[in-house]
Amino acid sequence: xxxxxxxxxxxxxxxxxxxxxxxxxxxxxxxxxxxxxxxxxxxxxxxxxxxxxxxxxxxxxxxxxxxxxxxxxxxxxxxxxxxxxxxxxxxxxxxxxxxxxxxxxxxxxxxxxxxxxxxxxxxxxxxxxxxxxxxxxxxxxxxxxxxxxxxxxxxxxxxxxxxx
Amino acid sequence: xxxxxxxxxxxxxxxxxxxxxxxxxxxxxxxxxxxxxxxxxxxxxxxxxxxxxxxxxxxxxxxxxxxxxxxxxxxxxxxxxxxxxxxxxxxxxxxxxxxxxxxxxxxxxxxxxxxxxxxxxxxxxxxxxxxxxxxxxxxxxxxxxxxxxxxxxxxxxxxxxxxxxxxxxxxxxxxxxxxxxxxxxxxxxxxxxxxxxxxxxxxxxxxxxxxxxxxxxxxxxxxxxxxxxxxxxx
Numbered sequence: 001x002x003x004x005x006x007x008x009x010x011x012x013x014x015x016x017x018x019x020x021x022x023x024x025x026x027x028x029x030x031x032x033x034x035x036x037x038x039x040x041x042x043x044x045x046x047x048x049x050x051x052x053x054x055x056x057x058x059x060x061x062x063x064x065x066x067x068x069x070x071x072x073x074x075x076x077x078x079x080x081x082x083x084x085x086x087x088x089x090x091x092x093x094x095x096x097x098x099x100x101x102x103x104x105x106x107x108x109x110x111x112x113x114x115x116x117x118x119x120x121x122x123x124x125x126x127x128x129x130x131x132x133x134x135x136x137x138x139x140x141x142x143x144x145x146x147x148x149x150x151x152x153x154x155x156x157x158x159x160x161x162x163x164x
Numbered sequence: 165x166x167x168x169x170x171x172x173x174x175x176x177x178x179x180x181x182x183x184x185x186x187x188x189x190x191x192x193x194x195x196x197x198x199x200x201x202x203x204x205x206x207x208x209x210x211x212x213x214x215x216x217x218x219x220x221x222x223x224x225x226x227x228x229x230x231x232x233x234x235x236x237x238x239x240x241x242x243x244x245x246x247x248x249x250x251x252x253x254x255x256x257x258x259x260x261x262x263x264x265x266x267x268x269x270x271x272x273x274x275x276x277x278x279x280x281x282x283x284x285x286x287x288x289x290x291x292x293x294x295x296x297x298x299x300x301x302x303x304x305x306x307x308x309x310x311x312x313x314x315x316x317x318x319x320x321x322x323x324x325x326x327x328x329x330x331x332x333x334x335x336x337x338x339x340x341x342x343x344x345x346x347x348x349x350x351x352x353x354x355x356x357x358x359x360x361x362x363x364x365x366x367x368x369x370x371x372x373x374x375x376x377x378x379x380x381x382x383x384x385x386x387x388x389x390x391x392x393x394x395x396x397x398x
Contacts, residue, residue: 014215015178015208019187022180031332059205060195067187103213114217121211122218124180142172149175152210 009038012059016066018124023070030070037065105155113148120145169193169200178207283313291322299326317347321355328362337362353379357386360393369397 013034020030041062044051052058106114119125127138136144169190176182177190194201290309293301306323310316324339340362344355356375363372376397379390 011205011212012208014211017215018178018180018211019182020180022182023184023187031330056201059201059208060191064188064191067184067191071184100213102209103216106210106213106217117210117214118218120175120179121214126179126181145175149210153206156206 005038008055008058008062009034012062014121016063018121019063020066020070021124023067025070033069034066036069037062040065101156102152105152108155109148109151113144113151116141116144117148168197174200174203174207177204178211283316286312287316287319290319294322294326297329299329302326303330315346317343317351317355320346321351321358324355324358328358328365331365333362333366337366353382353384353386357390360390364393364397373397 016034016037017030020033021027025033041052041058044061045058052061106117109117116130119130125133127141130136130141131138173182173186173190174194177187182190194204286309290305291302293299293305303323303326306319306326310319310323313319320339321343324336324343327333327336327339337359340355340359344352344359347355356379360372360375360379363369363375373394376390376394379386380394381387
């Protein structure tokens with residue numbers, strides 16, 4: 001089973017980083033352990049490919065590895081060398097990556113809605129932190145996020161339906 | 165058999181809010197529940213797109229970049245670039261300690277240095293891990309310095325070098341771009357040279373050609389290297 005590492009990391013790397021940070025890892029450690037999790041996944045794919053079938057298994061394996069490593073890794077001086085991790089399959093760009101239509105859908109949101117997504121999923125701010133900064137009650141933020149996510153789901157469903 | 169996860173469990177996982185036990189429960193559930201797995205993919209795409217947008221500070225589509233961790237270097241070219249870059253780094257004047265009169269007593273000099281809070285002295289202290297090739301710590305100390313001196317082009321440049329050493333090419337690119345835009349002369353050209361390297365490392369030969377072409381046209385200290393690298397590009 002080959003894997004397009006570029007697309008895979010592009011898709012799941014940011015979520016994994018948020019997860020690692022949430023489990024107490026520092027920013028630089030989060031990057032290191034994502035690399036470590038990739039190396040682990042790569043080894044499994046090379047040595048016992050039958051253990052992992054399909055991208056959903058890879059995603060689960062990768063995220064669990066990130067979670068487990070987050071609990072173990074505290075500090076490492078240098079990151080693992082990732083140069084050879086791309087070896088199993090060169091990146092391909094024949095199909096648009098899945099986050100591209102998501103990015104387009106996000107761009108159609110209002111500035112306020114985009115700001116909330118950035119705070120939640122890029123800066124990993126909690127609702128309580130956002131409330132302190134913006135003065136908007138947590139309950140309002142919560143329902144606003146729900147509305148945004150529904151809006152994005154609808155937009156993406158429309159995209160998928162429009163594609164042949 | 166599946167009862168789905170609580171409505172916001174996965175979005176909290178994506179935002180990094182679940183503890184170790186909760187995240188394991190969520191991930192285990194996702195293994196057996198296709199609906200929640202789809203939701204996790206939806207959130208992964210959301211985080212990836214938002215992260216991309218935040219990092220670029222512009223459009224999420226236009227600024228889509230290759231990932232930092234999965235770049236492949238062409239070994240021979242990489243070696244060439246590293247050798248040239250190492251040589252060029254040596255040309256950059258290192259920040260110097262504030263000058264103290266040589267006749268001053270040692271304890272006085274030490275006191276002066278310790279109290280010196282000038283940007284130059286603080287940058288010098290921030291550069292200590294860089295000199296020891298501890299690039300992870302150097303990113304931190306240079307970032308702390310840049311919080312106080314946000315427009316400091318040389319600090320952005322050095323932090324870019326650290327990111328580049330750590331294979332974080334997107335961050336390196338941002339720092340070199342900022343250094344290029346906020347400086348002039350040698351530092352500006354050096355930042356441009358580094359941007360060309362990063363473009364190669366990010367598999368963007370067209371961008372690298374553009375930058376190297378500029379360096380060749382300028383006919384200054386990087387033009388010969390740029391010319392040679394242009395010839396080696398695929």
